[in-house]
Amino acid sequence: MSKLEDIVSLCKRRGFVFPGSDVYGGFAGTWDFGPLGVILKKKIMDEWWKFFVEDREDIYGIDAAIIMNPKTWEASGHTATFADPLVECKECKSRFRADKIADGINESVTTEEFLATHTKCPVCGKENWGPIRKFNMMFSTHVGAVLPDDDKEVAEKNIAYLRPETAQGIFTNYKNVYDTIYPDLPFGLAQQGKAFRNEISPRDFILRDRECSQMEIEYFVHPDTWEDNFETMRKLQHEFLENTIGLPKDKIHEYDVPASDRAHYSKRTTDFMYDYPNGEEELMGLAYRTDFDLSNIQRESGKSMEYRDKKTNETFIPHVIEPSIGVERLFLAVLSNAYTEDEVNNEKRVVLKLPENLAPYKFCVSPLLKNKPELVEKAKSVYQQLRTKYSNVTWDDSGNIGKRYRKQDEIGTPKCVVIDYDTLNDDTVTVRDRDTTKQTRVKIADL
Numbered sequence: 001m002s003k004l005e006d007i008v009s010l011c012k013r014r015g016f017v018f019p020g021s022d023v024y025g026g027f028a029g030t031w032d033f034g035p036l037g038v039i040l041k042k043k044i045m046d047e048w049w050k051f052f053v054e055d056r057e058d059i060y061g062i063d064a065a066i067i068m069n070p071k072t073w074e075a076s077g078h079t080a081t082f083a084d085p086l087v088e089c090k091e092c093k094s095r096f097r098a099d100k101i102a103d104g105i106n107e108s109v110t111t112e113e114f115l116a117t118h119t120k121c122p123v124c125g126k127e128n129w130g131p132i133r134k135f136n137m138m139f140s141t142h143v144g145a146v147l148p149d150d151d152k153e154v155a156e157k158n159i160a161y162l163r164p165e166t167a168q169g170i171f172t173n174y175k176n177v178y179d180t181i182y183p184d185l186p187f188g189l190a191q192q193g194k195a196f197r198n199e200i201s202p203r204d205f206i207l208r209d210r211e212c213s214q215m216e217i218e219y220f221v222h223p224d225t226w227e228d229n230f231e232t233m234r235k236l237q238h239e240f241l242e243n244t245i246g247l248p249k250d251k252i253h254e255y256d257v258p259a260s261d262r263a264h265y266s267k268r269t270t271d272f273m274y275d276y277p278n279g280e281e282e283l284m285g286l287a288y289r290t291d292f293d294l295s296n297i298q299r300e301s302g303k304s305m306e307y308r309d310k311k312t313n314e315t316f317i318p319h320v321i322e323p324s325i326g327v328e329r330l331f332l333a334v335l336s337n338a339y340t341e342d343e344v345n346n347e348k349r350v351v352l353k354l355p356e357n358l359a360p361y362k363f364c365v366s367p368l369l370k371n372k373p374e375l376v377e378k379a380k381s382v383y384q385q386l387r388t389k390y391s392n393v394t395w396d397d398s399g400n401i402g403k404r405y406r407k408q409d410e411i412g413t414p415k416c417v418v419i420d421y422d423t424l425n426d427d428t429v430t431v432r433d434r435d436t437t438k439q440t441r442v443k444i445a446d447l
C-alpha cells in the first residue's frame with residue numbers, strides 16, 4: 001500500500017473521513033467527515049479564522065449564501081470560462097480532463113495539440129480520441145417552482161449555480177461592508193464555506209473532490225501598492241502554514257504561475273505546492289486579481305464600487321490580493337505530515353504526530369484496570385477535572401492499556417493519563433507521551 005492508501009485507511013478506521021454516501025456504495029468526488037475528522041477540520045478552520053480575522057484589525061468576516069444571483073457568474077466570467085478541456089475516448093467512451101492525462105499541455109489545450117501528444121486512453125489503452133470540448137464545471141440547479149414539462153425558456157430563466165468559489169460572495173458584499181463600517185484601505189474580507197466544482201475525474205482522496213470547503217480572503221488595496229501587499233500576504237501565508245499549522249518549511253514550494261496557466265482574472269498568481277504522499281500538489285493559491293471583479297460588478301450592477309480616500313479624497317476601484325486555501329487540501333497536508341510508522345518494543349506502530357493545537361484530543365484519561373471500582377471512580381474524577389479545564393479530553397477504558405495507547409497514537413492524542421493505585425495515595429498519575437512513548441509521574445494539579 002502507498003502512504004496515501006495507508007492514510008485513507010486510517011481515516012476510515014478511526015473515523016476521520018468516510019467515503020460520501022458510503023452506505024450506498026459511495027458517490028464519486030464526495031467525502032464525509034466523521035467524529036474525529038470534524039474536530040480536526042474545525043480546529044484547522046478556527047486557527048485560520050483566529051490568525052487572519054480575530055488577531056488582526058484589518059480583516060473582517062462575512063458569510064454569504066451559497067446560491068447567488070446568476071448574474072454573479074456572468075460578471076465574474078465563470079459562465080463563459082470556468083471550464084476544463086474534456087476529451088472522450090471513441091473506443092470505450094471514457095471521458096477525461098485532457099490536461100490531466102497528457103504531459104506538457106495546459107487547460108487551454110486545442111484538439112491538435114492534444115492529439116500531437118499521442119496519449120493512450122488510461123482505460124482501454126487505445127489512441128482514438130474525439131475533439132476537445134469545454135466542459136463548464138459549475139453545478140447548475142433550478143430555483144423556484146420549475147416543473148419537468150416547463151419549456152426550455154422558463155427552465156433557463158430560473159437556472160442558478162452552486163458557487164464554484166467563495167470569493168464572489170465577498171466581492172458582491174464589498175459595497176455593503178464599505179457602506180456600513182467604512183474601513184480604511186487596505187482591508188480584507190474573509191470567508192469560510194463550501195464551494196462546488198463538477199470535476200471531470202475526481203481523484204486523490206480529498207484533494208480533488210466535487211464539494212470542498214474554502215477559506216478565502218479578498219484583501220482590498222490601493223492599485224499602486226499591490227506588490228507590497230502581495231509580498232506581505234505571501235509572508236503571512238508561510239507564517240500561518242508553518243508556525244500555526246506546523247507544516248515543515250521544506251515541504252512547501254512556491255511556484256509562480258505563467259500567464260498561460262493563470263485564471264482569467266489574475267495578473268499574478270503564486271501557487272503554494274505541498275509534498276503530499278503521492279507527489280507535489282497545490283495546497284493554496286495567492287492571486288493578484290486586480291480590479292477585475294469589482295469593475296465587473298460595477299459594470300453589471302450599475303452601482304459604484306469606488307473607494308474614497310478619507311484624507312486625499314482620491315476615488316478609485318480597489319485592487320485585490322487573494323489568498324485562497326482549500327480546507328481539505330490543508331487537512332490532508334496536516335494528516336500526511338503527521339502520519340508516521342515506527343517501531344515500539346519490536347512492534348510496528350502507526351502514530352499521528354499532530355501538533356498539540358490540532359490534535360482532536362489533548363488528553364486521554366483511563367483507569368489502569370477497568371474492573372477496579374476505586375480506580376474507575378478516581379479516573380472519572382480526573383477526567384471531569386481535565387474536561388472542565390480543556391474540553392477536548394477523551395475517555396478510554398476498553399481493552400488493555402497497550403491497546404489503548406495504540407488507539408490514541410493512531411488518532412494523535414499527545415498524552416495518555418493513567419490512574420493506578422499510587423494515584424489513590426498521592427494524587428499523581430502516569431502521563432505517557434505519544435511521540436516518545438516515555439512515561440512520567442505527574443501531579444494531577446500540574447496537568
Ligand SMILES: [Zn+2]
Nearest residue numbers: 089092121124
Ligand atoms: Zn478508451
